[in-house]
Amino acid sequence: MMQLALRLALRFRTQVLALAFVLVSLGIWALLHQRVDAYPDISSQMVQIVTVYPGRAPEEVERQVTIPMETAMRNVPQVETLRSRTIFGLSVVQLIFEEGTESYWARQRVQERLSAVALPESASAELGALATAYGEVFRYELAREGPQDLVDLRTLNDWVVIPRLLRAPGVAEVSNFGGLAKEYAVIFEPEQLRRHDVSIAEVVEALQANNASAGGSVIRRGSMAFVVRGRGSLQGLSDLEGIFIKNVGGTPVLLKDVATVQVDHRAPSGIFSRNQVDSGVEGIVLMRRGENTTRVLEEVQRAVAELNEGGLPAGVRLQPFYDRTFLVRSTLYTVTHSVLLGVTFVILALLFFLGRPAMALLVAATIPFALLVALLLMHVTHIPIGLLSVGAIDFGIVVDGTVIMAESIARRVAALRGERPPEALLRAVLDAAAEVERPLLLSVILIVAAYLPLLTLGSIEGLLFRPMALTMIFTLCGALLFALFLVPTLATFVFRDGYAEWENPLVERLRRGYGRVLAVLLRYRWQVATATLGLFVLCVGFVVPRLGTEFLPPMDEGVIWVRANFPEGTSLEQSAAFGKRLRSLALELEDVDFISVQAGRNDSGTDPFPPSRLEIMVGPQPAERRHQFASKQALVAELGRRFRTEFPSTRFNFTQPIIDSVTEDTNGTSANLAVELSGEDPRTLQALAERTRAMLRSIAGATDVSIEQEGPQPQVIIEPDRALCARYNVRIEDVTRMIDVGLGGQPVGALYEGDRRFDITARFWREHLDSPEALGRLPVHTREGVAIPLAQVARIEVVDGQTLIARENGRRRLTLRTDIVGRDQGGFVAEAQARFATEIPLPSGYRVGWLGMFENLARAKQHFAVLFPLTLGLILVVLVWAFRSARTALVLLMPIPFAFMGATTALYVRGMNLNVSTGVGFATLFAVALLDGLLMVSAIHPLRMTGVPLDEAIIQGRLQRFRPILMASVIPILGLVPASLATGLGSDVQRPLATVIIWGLSASTLLTHLASPVFYRLLAPPLAGHASDVLPTTEPLAPLTGSATP
């Protein structure tokens, strides 16, 4: 059937070219409309419920909000994991859905349940934005040179900048961090309240009752209608001050008589600082899930430019300091650079081997064609252009098929010599194509089969590497189309004046030398076989066990992300002060471009962190301006040394923003390894965690071992004494309201300045709130309106309470995290698990889980451990079917162990670990290595069938295929050399993959040339059955019908 297709293609060459043009056009269109991403979004499908419950301790929030929320969400369908974090005043519940769940469907299911959850009155719950941690694509600082203060900046950010950025298509949310939120504050002195015999409840009631507008229908006058509008809402400070509270002896008591009314700010929940600026305002732009990163960033940048050009007051500027565009562009640059360099090497290699520019260009034309076909199919299957799709293509492999086809055609056309009627040319082309179409087709089938383990990957590794496998398959399909149909068609035009074959004299010399060597090897075949098997055994016995394992190679995101956890109970201001010191330390290094520090949490409530936690972003200088450190890792090591020496009691974790946030959302932690203990009793969990921590610390490679959840922190507990409250006629509600409003600053109303809304709060001066004794003196009012000191009706004590409560699937959990430095993850985890099993017995009802990147590694290992042998088995079956001989199939599989030896040795020598990237490399390598064997057998078998003795057939067949086999190996190797040596952004995934392919293919080529013929000789596979199905015929095909005019 394929031969019929070839025949038709040569008959209707114009139509074939037209179809090719259409495909190319569609490919270009796809390129222009394709999403571009540095890395794919590997975050899981997650819906977040954020509930703010102001002023409540974590234990209360857990009891009243988190647990009811978890209970309500328990039967949401397709939920894999239900996780929550509760801190002071905030509950965040995360539902992780199964892979493939549609985002809006998931949100709809959660929303349905949410409406039925009974929450306390002052708690408000809402769904988090339709964005993932991967979506933090842009960060900026609102910088000032003018007189604006932090309140002004924050107001600008809230009411000018963020609304404008939200209008950019694809933006899901913009969070504010830092600054001071403006509010209208009614600030009490306890003595003033007593003086006028006014209670907080009366003030609050007066505030609420005196801040309302009304609408009253329409009145008519003649033919006109007038809308009636009652304007009673507060307009400003003077309105507030003049609020009437009550009348005492005919004298009105106004708000200004009992309190100070002023424009103030809310107590900050986070402090942002950058470089030398100690306190500023930051904005974090979140992209909606599934959007095109490049387009969204373009819109955001347009909005930023618009704001800077006149949307902001004089002296205020929006200064971006993190823009994912840089990462995308740098990665694309690295990938494009590597690809173009690789393509250049490919063309040079083709020129070297073939010596004919026309031939070289014909072969090289495969690359853009195959790429465009791949882009078209990627567009249809929603695979973005990026590092892990286009960046993973080895174009040397892509042109292999075309090389073989073109070489076969060239040989046949060269043999025509003086006879060049058009029919003869067509015949020669057709024969040449027919000769190699089965091996070509078979090789593509084998490559696809080799990628099966990757196509079946799930979870993070699937999201990362399935696109890579699919892109490669699409590219090979395009290359196959080109090789099978376009090359013969184009050859009829290119070679219509004939083709004088040329062989590089160097290659010819090599071929001759090889022939002599081959003869010797065949003579000493048993020694050669023993040496080869011995090498393989040594490799498997010594090299492979010493290879480390990790899930992913560290993928450079450009910036460094540091988490610093100061001791529990450290105040926000103190944490920010420590952050200032860290900034100074970092800025002493010339290779650091900027450093930003976030102390505490953002205002949207999506980061449930206590004030003692810092998140630090360090931006290195661009590579061309770095001269202090040889690599980013060296810079990270130096920063780590400085930070840890300065603050040895502080936990630091060095990571990167995308991978940190994504894996934390997916696994609940961003650590290399996390040990999760779950159970009911927090004390038991704490004791287990401390023992586990001590054990982990003693294992080599452990760094920054810590309990992830912050420990207890001091709480001031105000507990009303019910008996005393009864005695003094004080309601518990009055006590709690005083705490909520007077201490907590809960808003009691709103005031509008134009379209801007600001809270009105009523609270005491802060000096009345700065100690338990001062709190005890605050007035609580009886039912009769008499002020009683709080300490008279309530116990006030300082005790330790939970800082953060983490839960998973309905149980409390404590997580220990550790980073692994200086050794492979797999080995570390194995040792840790073994020691845990022997040293730390678990009480009944308590569970331990091993999480983190290691988990993904274990899953991937298991996956590959099953699928690789299956795939090899499948390939074996295909080969046996194709060649009707198990011994032939065995000979064809020989290059695989040869390639394995070379690849593993290269990883060992370069100090690289086995990871999913190398797994992809092995899959590609094995598939390509098989091609050498196919070419060899396809040359030797026909010679044997014509009666040539075995040894001679081997030598002749090898010599015949010397150049094509060499080309089929050298070209893919050269195509990946730039990638294996690249150091730019985006090269981290390419390097291990390229190393495996280059060295594996080199070893496979060498050993295939030297050892495969020996094994063929030893095994001497029979020429059984329907060999003609696979092997080329020696009889010409039936004449072509129709015009054969070129």
Next chain:
Amino acid sequence: MTTPETEFNPRGLAPSSPARGRRRDAVSWAVTLGGLGALFVFLLGSKPPAAASSAPLPQAGVQVTARGTLSVPTTGPFVQHLSRITARSRPLAAPLVEATGTLLATSLPLPSEGAETPWQFASSELLSSYGELLQADADVAFQERQVQAREQLEAARLRAQTESVARLRGLVEVGADSARELAGEEASLREHQLESERALHEARGALQTARRRQAVLTRQLEQVGLAPELLRQGEPGRAWLVAEVPELRLAQVREGQTTTVRFFARPEPPITANVRRILPTVSATQRTARVVIGLDAEASLRPGMFARVGLGTQQREALLIPSSAVLHVDRSDYVLVGPGAELTPTPVVLGESRGEETEILSGLSPGTSLLGDGAILLKPALVESLAVRGGER
């Protein structure tokens, strides 16, 4: 005919004899096996190459010793964050109790020497009550005089009548008068005695009534915060302020304590005064006890003015340390004591926080060297050391 072996064997590598062929075979096997063996030995002895990057671990920072003390470095950048202080006591005039108060009465200038001190009160009810009290005082005084006079009168009458009876008895004995006369006089004496008792009883009753009324009015005044005896003393140039002290804090108040008063109308300068009297009742509605404080009357002071009162401001020696030196763990507070590299966690009892400082009530002696700023950085070590010490116990 050439064979591949001869074509690619131009130097005639084919052995010339079987013996030479066997030697070549032996040599080739030796080379093969020897090479594999050498490689095996090399791989056995070699180590894998080091990983590309390895974050150097910092030097050890804070350690917890087996005794449960903390060992901190004395050099290095970490030390900059730790400050050493010496606990010192210093005189403190901060009040023990803070309350609010109202100026209830001020004395008016005396019109003339010896005239009773007039008072200006904060309300007409107080004025009325005081007026009634004065009236009651006058009543009591009058009734006392009345009782005294009546007693004297009745005593004189009785004496006179008794003498008359004695004289008549004498006369009857000598027969100068009749027994009937004597009986009549004796009856009169009896009558006088009865009348005298009745009169005295009435007078005393009136006195008691007056006194009761006086007492009631006194208690009433005390309940609103005035000390009548102090008002009666009539000290010129005096103002009386009553502070409402929550009953919870009453135990900390003493008569004679120094106080500081800051009026809302005139916060500066504060006025120093003393506690003159702690009134005996606690208000059922306010749940406060009233404490009377005597001030020097000033022209700017008006009855009814509201004030902040700090009671117990006499200087005392207090041990104050920076609040940042105190660490809270579980239900206790600790400081880290020690002059050198070894710090001992020491539990303390805290008093009031005053600005950036906290008073230590017990657990620490003056002159003790301890850690000040930066103590929070040692909290994890403190928790660990407490666990070690708890384990020892």
